[in-house]
Amino acid sequence: MKKLLTKIFSLSVKILPVLLIAVSGCSRIDHKQSALDPKGLVSQNQYDIFMLSVWITIFLFCAVGGCLLYVLWKYRAKSPEEAMEVPAQSHGNSKVEISLILASTVILVILAIPTLQGVVLMNRLPDPNDSQALEKYDLNKSAIEDAITVNVTGKRFFWVFEYPQFGIVTANELVFPASKAVRVNLRTEDVIHSFWLPKLAGKMDLMPGQENFLWFVADQNKILTKKDSEGKTIKVSLNEAMPSVYDGQMRERIFAKQKFTDEFEAVGGLFYGQCAEYCGNSHAYMSFRALAQSDDDFDSWVKSFQNAQNPNKQPSEYNPEKEYSKGSVVSFPDNSLGESNSREYRAAVKINKGQAPNLTKKGWEKAHSDDYEMGKQLFASLQCVQCHAINRTGLGSKGPNLTLFGIRTSLAAGWMRNDEENLSQWLKNSNEVKFGNLMWNGEGVDDDHPLRNLEDDDVKVNQLVAYLLGLK
Numbered sequence: 001m002k003k004l005l006t007k008i009f010s011l012s013v014k015i016l017p018v019l020l021i022a023v024s025g026c027s028r029i030d031h032k033q034s035a036l037d038p039k040g041l042v043s044q045n046q047y048d049i050f051m052l053s054v055w056i057t058i059f060l061f062c063a064v065g066g067c068l069l070y071v072l073w074k075y076r077a078k079s080p081e082e083a084m085e086v087p088a089q090s091h092g093n094s095k096v097e098i099s100l101i102l103a104s105t106v107i108l109v110i111l112a113i114p115t116l117q118g119v120v121l122m123n124r125l126p127d128p129n130d131s132q133a134l135e136k137y138d139l140n141k142s143a144i145e146d147a148i149t150v151n152v153t154g155k156r157f158f159w160v161f162e163y164p165q166f167g168i169v170t171a172n173e174l175v176f177p178a179s180k181a182v183r184v185n186l187r188t189e190d191v192i193h194s195f196w197l198p199k200l201a202g203k204m205d206l207m208p209g210q211e212n213f214l215w216f217v218a219d220q221n222k223i224l225t226k227k228d229s230e231g232k233t234i235k236v237s238l239n240e241a242m243p244s245v246y247d248g249q250m251r252e253r254i255f256a257k258q259k260f261t262d263e264f265e266a267v268g269g270l271f272y273g274q275c276a277e278y279c280g281n282s283h284a285y286m287s288f289r290a291l292a293q294s295d296d297d298f299d300s301w302v303k304s305f306q307n308a309q310n311p312n313k314q315p316s317e318y319n320p321e322k323e324y325s326k327g328s329v330v331s332f333p334d335n336s337l338g339e340s341n342s343r344e345y346r347a348a349v350k351i352n353k354g355q356a357p358n359l360t361k362k363g364w365e366k367a368h369s370d371d372y373e374m375g376k377q378l379f380a381s382l383q384c385v386q387c388h389a390i391n392r393t394g395l396g397s398k399g400p401n402l403t404l405f406g407i408r409t410s411l412a413a414g415w416m417r418n419d420e421e422n423l424s425q426w427l428k429n430s431n432e433v434k435f436g437n438l439m440w441n442g443e444g445v446d447d448d449h450p451l452r453n454l455e456d457d458d459v460k461v462n463q464l465v466a467y468l469l470g471l472k
């Protein structure tokens, strides 16, 4: 017996360090998808309830364990003769039983009150006129009054984000103002998904035939501080914490880090989300990002999207009866791009009537590179338009909306960096990158589909990449 015990002991001494190392690998509390690092009101509330139950459980563990140890020690057999004795038998002790029932009830009540309050908080924004509630949650009235709404649709295996107040739609990256609350309506077009944005919002399922809801508001103070190498909290400038998305600064800043896995430390305003309900082959890669912005940068982002998705603001065909101010963009035939193809020209100066676009004369210049123009045509001729909208429509199409794709930080539902290398890989064989995705495996896609035949066609792939990353 003794031998066995020493053996177990020495074995555990050997295993323990290995276990500790293994566990410490997943123990970074500020990991990018950690619910233990709340950066918003709702997630903080859920964290507090969780910690309350952790402390109560630890207390109970120590109390029950302590009693057990005490009894074991106190009533141990002190001699072999004593060990043979049968102790006096008894049954029940109403005092102990009633006090235990009372104690458990009290503990349940202590847990139930904040839990119910949390459920109410999670399901409804506080009333902006209820100054008591605003004070309790340390919220500005405008954070609630000017809340934005995002309609989230889960699809296998990506996310559609619609902004009904602004009439715009995007995919996989939820851009939001850090100073405002965000109402999130959740629905799905196929199977059950779950929207999990741990640092900001918690988790909620998307159910077929039902609309669910959650909301979140970021804690700007937390976004604007970080821990330095000694663990001290230091202030971070607005620009460092929340680089602007609309002009590609966010993308640049995140990419400045060498590895994709470093990205979670890149900027404070970048949050990671994930589908948390198994939905098929690519479920593990169904992530998304939430990007916090200052009010001004958010407005600029909305404006860019509104312009890009407004049919009246797309470059129209050149009209000889019109004058064009500097910077105007028109489309006009250019046979150098292939027969009966057009390119976009930008007016480098003010253009008088009848001065048709012509690159050999001064006045007009190329609005985009040749690769971009070729890529744009390929996008139509290779049937990408079957499933992708660049402007306006989002929900009607099978794939993610690609408006202003060139300012997106991530590719293939949030999990890959959206750079030239990854995008080429995606276009060459998306199934290798994200097994089971419904671009490669979608309805009507077989080996004859042009998208499955780009593997050896570097020229076309480069042109498509130039076009897609040029959308900004």
Ligand SMILES: [Cu+2]
Residues within 6 Å of the ligand: 193, 194, 275, 276, 277, 278, 279, 280, 283, 284, 286
């Ligand atoms: Cu899923």
